[in-house]
Amino acid sequence: MAYFECIHLGKTYKTPQGDAVIVEDFNLKIEQGEFVCIIGHSGCGKSTVLSMVAGLNEISQGTVVLGEREINGAGPDRGVVFQAPCLLPWMTAYENVMLGVDQVYYHATKEERRQVATYYLAMVGLAGSMHKHPGELSGGMRQRVGLARAFALSPKMLLLDEPFGMLDKLTKFDLQQVLLDLWNRERLTAMMVTHDVDEAIYLADRIVMMTNGPAAGIGDILSIKFERPRDRAEIMDTSQFYDYRDYLIDFLENRAASAALEVA
Amino acid sequence: MSTTTADTHPPATPNAITPAKKWSYNPNKVAHTLEKLGLGYFSPFARLAGRDEPAKQIRTIAQNTFLPLLAFAIFLFGWQLCSGTVATDSQKIPSPGETWDAWNGMLAFSAAEKAKEAAYYQSLEERVARFSAMASEARAAGNTGRAETIERRIAKEEAKVYQGTTTFFDQIGISILTISVGFLIATLIAVPLGILCGLSPLVNTALNPLIQLFKPVSPLAWFPIVFVFTTWGIDQPPASSIWQRALFTSAGVVTLCSLWPTLVNTAVGVASIDKDHLNVAKALKLGWLKRIWKIILPASLPLIFTGLRVSIGVGWMVLVAADMMAQNQGLGKFVWDMYQNGDTASTAQIIIAVFFIGGIGFLLDRIMLVFQRLVTFEEQTI
Numbered sequence: 124m125a126y127f128e129c130i131h132l133g134k135t136y137k138t139p140q141g142d143a144v145i146v147e148d149f150n151l152k153i154e155q156g157e158f159v160c161i162i163g164h165s166g167c168g169k170s171t172v173l174s175m176v177a178g179l180n181e182i183s184q185g186t187v188v189l190g191e192r193e194i195n196g197a198g199p200d201r202g203v204v205f206q207a208p209c210l211l212p213w214m215t216a217y218e219n220v221m222l223g224v225d226q227v228y229y230h231a232t233k234e235e236r237r238q239v240a241t242y243y244l245a246m247v248g249l250a251g252s253m254h255k256h257p258g259e260l261s262g263g264m265r266q267r268v269g270l271a272r273a274f275a276l277s278p279k280m281l282l283l284d285e286p287f288g289m290l291d292k293l294t295k296f297d298l299q300q301v302l303l304d305l306w307n308r309e310r311l312t313a314m315m316v317t318h319d320v321d322e323a324i325y326l327a328d329r330i331v332m333m334t335n336g337p338a339a340g341i342g343d344i345l346s347i348k349f350e351r352p353r354d355r356a357e358i359m360d361t362s363q364f365y366d367y368r369d370y371l372i373d374f375l376e377n378r379a380a381s382a383a384l385e386v387a
Numbered sequence: 388m389s390t391t392t393a394d395t396h397p398p399a400t401p402n403a404i405t406p407a408k409k410w411s412y413n414p415n416k417v418a419h420t421l422e423k424l425g426l427g428y429f430s431p432f433a434r435l436a437g438r439d440e441p442a443k444q445i446r447t448i449a450q451n452t453f454l455p456l457l458a459f460a461i462f463l464f465g466w467q468l469c470s471g472t473v474a475t476d477s478q479k480i481p482s483p484g485e486t487w488d489a490w491n492g493m494l495a496f497s498a499a500e501k502a503k504e505a506a507y508y509q510s511l512e513e514r515v516a517r518f519s520a521m522a523s524e525a526r527a528a529g530n531t532g533r534a535e536t537i538e539r540r541i542a543k544e545e546a547k548v549y550q551g552t553t554t555f556f557d558q559i560g561i562s563i564l565t566i567s568v569g570f571l572i573a574t575l576i577a578v579p580l581g582i583l584c585g586l587s588p589l590v591n592t593a594l595n596p597l598i599q600l601f602k603p604v605s606p607l608a609w610f611p612i613v614f615v616f617t618t619w620g621i622d623q624p625p626a627s628s629i630w631q632r633a634l635f636t637s638a639g640v641v642t643l644c645s646l647w648p649t650l651v652n653t654a655v656g657v658a659s660i661d662k663d664h665l666n667v668a669k670a671l672k673l674g675w676l677k678r679i680w681k682i683i684l685p686a687s688l689p690l691i692f693t694g695l696r697v698s699i700g701v702g703w704m705v706l707v708a709a710d711m712m713a714q715n716q717g718l719g720k721f722v723w724d725m726y727q728n729g730d731t732a733s734t735a736q737i738i739i740a741v742f743f744i745g746g747i748g749f750l751l752d753r754i755m756l757v758f759q760r761l762v763t764f765e766e767q768t769i
């Protein structure tokens with residue numbers, strides 16, 4: 124059995140117009156230490172899948188298995204980073220990270236916990252600003268805190284939902300680098316939703332392409348064979364990169380709408 | 388690894404050394420702080436001190452000073468007119484001048500009262516000293532029985548307290564004590580109950596009719612009911628104690644009238660917490676105590692304090708009436724006693740009390756405003 128697995132995962136909302144099937148029969152296996160990106164058109168159900176895995180959205184059909192156990196509700200064994208950093212504005216960056224660290228390392232001493240939080244904040248480049256409140260931080264810095272908070276949990280799995288979607292291009296590049304550096308050290312199993320094709324190729328081992336909703340599922344999966352650690356400039360110099368890119372864009376433009384039928 | 392932003396330090400140097408910055412006067416920052424503290428009037432002064440658009444600041448200061456002064460002058464004029472015309476058989480509306488005289492009289496009376504009290508305690512001390520000397524003399528002479536008699540006398544003397552008239556300023560103190568007690572109890576009831584209502588729609592459904600029913604009730608109607616409770620539950624302490632039963636009756640009325648705004652605001656604040664913040668708690672599986680303490684309470688503090696601010700305003704307004712009914716030695720009692728006197732000088736003292744009631748109410752509001760602004764965190768925009 125795979126480290127992580129979605130088995131016949133589905134989501135149905137009850138609406139006044141009857142049942143709305145958003146996601147149906149979503150099957151995906153992820154090996155330990157693998158980085159998987161999910162791409163798909165806006166509104167197809169990517170966030171829905173991710174939030175079900177996170178335990179923040181109820182699962183309608185099927186199951187999710189993580190580390191040989193079926194997930195049941197949310198928990199700190201999954202580190203979640205959303206598009207908005209969701210920091211608590213009344214706490215400093217450090218306190219925001221500490222909130223999770225206290226929860227996971229409740230058996231450790233205060234000093235050990237402090238070290239964990241400080242280490243991850245330093246790793247994301249916030250050593251100098253960790254005692255600032257989110258209101259005093261830029262959007263990019265806030266998302267760094269979000270990454271530190273997720274990694275500091277030492278989770279079984281990392282779940283990211285378009286974490287850099289609201290950032291400008293330069294900041295986004297920096298944060299992709301921060302994420303990749305952290306990930307290279309810890310090799311956490313990761314599932315990341317994005318609609319940025321370049322980002323997906325740069326970060327992922329495999330890219331899952333979702334078909335358009337309603338009743339969205341997996342249309343195709345592409346393995347990215349670049350070696351790690353990766354260098355953005357180097358990768359973008361290869362023709363392979365553009366082949367991947369063309370393949371993904373072709374899926375989104377031509378196949379996403381009909382792939383569901385194709386699979387069926 | 389190729390990072391480009393300035394805020395990316397290598398983790399090896401966790402504490403980047405910032406160059407020592409010389410302190411400099413930042414008029415904008417000082418002005419903002421003043422505004423935050425509810426002292427917005429002084430913020431143009433701070434800006435002026437920093438040479439920040441001096442002409443504009445002077446204009447603002449002039450406006451903020453002279454317009455209120457002008458209004459006050461018109462008010463004084465109107466008051467003077469009334470004092471010449473509004474009169475009954477026994478009294479009339481005192482003029483501003485007469486009121487000022489009454490104020491000086493109150494100051495003199497209070498000073499005299501304090502002097503009397505000081506003299507009383509001085510003579511008491513002297514007596515105790517004399518008795519002590521006598522007691523030790525008796526002991527030295529071997530007359531233990533006499534020494535003990537004198538010592539008992541000393542103890543009796545020392546237990547004596549001055550039974551003077553309560554002055555206006557004592558009554559202000561009692562009023563502030565009363566509202567503090569009433570407001571504290573109201574807060575201790577309203578905040579937890581509000582959190583419960585905000586968290587649980589069931590509790591909210593259960594309590595809402597009661598809240599709506601009791602919210603508009605007048606303090607005069609609550610008084611007899613509270614009176615029964617305090618008479619039943621509180622033993623009348625000696626007259627020298629400040630914790631009189633009437634104080635608690637009055638405070639109870641304040642509680643019953645002032646807890647509603649806090650209760651309602653807390654419930655709304657808790658019910659409308661950002662879903663993202665609750666998701667953080669959910670994703671981390673925080674226990675319920677931590678969830679309330681670290682997420683729910685801080686997130687709803689701004690609204691809780693909005694409620695508290697309204698509550699303390701209502702409480703202060705109600706207090707004067709409650710004091711009158713309960714015969715609690717506060718400002719309400721002062722107004723009532725003066726009203727009973729029924730002469731022009733007493734009415735002048737009531738006018739002084741009115742100014743104090745207004746002034747203290749304003750001050751309480753400002754204090755709450757400062758707290759309210761302190762707990763309002765900067766919202767994140769992304």
Ligand SMILES: Nc1ncnc2c1ncn2[C@@H]1O[C@H](COP(=O)(O)OP(=O)(O)O)[C@@H](O)[C@H]1O
Nearest residue numbers: 136138143145164165166167168169170171172
């Ligand atoms: N509570 C809900 N009731 C009905 N439909 C919903 C609800 N929440 C989300 N949806 C629908 O689910 C679909 C997938 O949403 P989402 O997972 O956020 O898409 P994505 O993240 O891929 O952009 C959208 O079409 C949205 O309208």
Ligand SMILES: [Mg+2]
Nearest residue numbers: 169170171284
């Ligand atoms: Mg989404």
